[in-house]
Amino acid sequence: MTVAANPVPRAPWRLWRSPYLWLATIHLLGDAVVVLTSGLLVLLTVAVAILAWPLAYVGIPLTVGANRFVYHVAGWELASHTVNHSDLTTLGAGELEEEVAGSRKILQREYGVPVKNFCYPAGQFDATVIAAVEAAGYAGATTEIPGYAERDAPYELARFEVLGSTGVGGLAGDLEG
Secondary structure (H helix, E strand, C coil): CCCCCCCCCCCHHHHHHCHHHHHHHHHCHHHHHHHHHHHHHHHHHHHHHHHHHHHHHCCCCCCHHHHHHHHHHHCCCCCECCCCCCCHHHCCHHHHHHHHHHHHHHHHHHHCCCCCEEECHHHCCCHHHHHHHHHCCCCEEEEEEECCCCCCCCCCEEECCCCCCCHHHHHHHHHHC
């Protein structure tokens, strides 16, 4: 009786050197590539994040590029919240455009990522502000209205406020209605 050799190395840390890993990855192209890539990127992101705090503590901040990388890999969305956190309902047309469209342009330029959503400062908005947000190219905007977001009102998205004191039970109660 012939026993086939085990294709998986006995030392798991040597797995990356195994041709079987790459064959399995190619064979299972969809999930294997995603899992392998995601695992390595998450590990790298965690390493960068762990290094960021002690370096910043001694006065060596991470570069903007490193921050961009961490945000992107972690899957964070970058949304806009105006330039000066002004009450948008009190501004003239030019100021309103600068606050809404200007903040989006700054974030896109500085971080090189799409900025699809907006959040009204202090939850203050009206029909004019909604029109400015839509004209600036945002896909949606969050409010401070408590509750579930409605698909048919993308510029008036409600949300649940979760504080440290809310706890799991409080959030569950909010979600149940």
